[in-house]
Amino acid sequence: MAENIVSLGRFLKKLYLCRGMIRAMAIRDIQSRYMGTLGGFVWFIIQPLSIALVYWFVFSAGFKVKPAGGMPFIVVFLCGLIPWTLFTETLNTSTASIITNAHLVTKNIFPTEILPVASLVSSLFTHILMMLIFFVIMFINKIPFSLFNLQFFYYLFALCVFSLGLGWFLASINVFCKDVGQALSVVLNLWFWATPIVWLQTILPPHYQFFLKLNPMYYVVDGYRSSFIYHAPIWHNPRQGLYFWIVCAFVFIGGALTFKKLKPEFAEVL
Numbered sequence: 035m036a037e038n039i040v041s042l043g044r045f046l047k048k049l050y051l052c053r054g055m056i057r058a059m060a061i062r063d064i065q066s067r068y069m070g071t072l073g074g075f076v077w078f079i080i081q082p083l084s085i086a087l088v089y090w091f092v093f094s095a096g097f098k099v100k101p102a103g104g105m106p107f108i109v110v111f112l113c114g115l116i117p118w119t120l121f122t123e124t125l126n127t128s129t130a131s132i133i134t135n136a137h138l139v140t141k142n143i144f145p146t147e148i149l150p151v152a153s154l155v156s157s158l159f160t161h162i163l164m165m166l167i168f169f170v171i172m173f174i175n176k177i178p179f180s181l182f183n184l185q186f187f188y189y190l191f192a193l194c195v196f197s198l199g200l201g202w203f204l205a206s207i208n209v210f211c212k213d214v215g216q217a218l219s220v221v222l223n224l225w226f227w228a229t230p231i232v233w234l235q236t237i238l239p240p241h242y243q244f245f246l247k248l249n250p251m252y253y254v255v256d257g258y259r260s261s262f263i264y265h266a267p268i269w270h271n272p273r274q275g276l277y278f279w280i281v282c283a284f285v286f287i288g289g290a291l292t293f294k295k296l297k298p299e300f301a302e303v304l
Contacts, residue, residue, distance in 0.1 A: 128201030199286030
């Protein structure tokens with residue numbers, strides 16, 4: 035146990051020492067997505083905006099979904115979609131990060147553990163942009179600013195820790211089993227509909243809501259809504275928070291240790 039703690043400490047220390055490289059790789063990733071296209075960084079804006087508009091049209095204009103309290107559906111929906119987009123983008127890019135950077139992984143001196151971290155950082159660029167769009171939508175709908183809004187930084191941190199742990203685990207496993215990437219898209223699709231993003235948990239009978247709360251992403255999505263809609267403090271549901279951080283710690287530590295253990299074999303497999 036003590037050996038694992040020391041090993042994890044060294045693992046995290048290396049990430050801190052490589053923070054400049056992580057930032058450079060994240061910027062390179064963003065540039066590689068959009069540089070060379072006719073629209074350039076315009077696509078950086080169009081993609082998240084188009085997703086939000088499609089769901090708004092289908093569920094608000096089409097199905098005429100009206101959340102309780104008179105809150106516009108687009109606001110309720112974006113509070114779930116924005117953290118979910120960060121989560122899925124991070125997992126998808128992290129899972130493929132080792133294989134797509136095989137030319138770097140085969141070099142013994144390259145710190146491969148930074149690749150999923152760089153994927154997370156680059157995904158944060160999209161998150162920041164979507165949050166800016168969200169603030170504009172709040173302004174248009176005359177939703178006033180509240181100090182509770184600042185709580186989303188806490189839930190963003192929680193989401194980053196959870197996503198990074200899963201990213202390390204999936205990235206290391208994907209090197210040895212290429213089916214992981216294909217299976218991930220299926221799992222994320224099911225996970226999306228199991229998370230109250232386009233629907234609210236209040237539509238479920240109380241005896242089913244217990245199973246819903248076993249989903250770690252429920253805590254994050256509900257946290258974003260608590261910050262911007264319900265204005266509930268972070269400690270309003272301490273048991274749910276404790277459960278999330280226990281799961282998060284297990285995922286983060288397990289993902290880091292799995293990556294560190296399998297790392298020496300990456301070059302041989304690739």
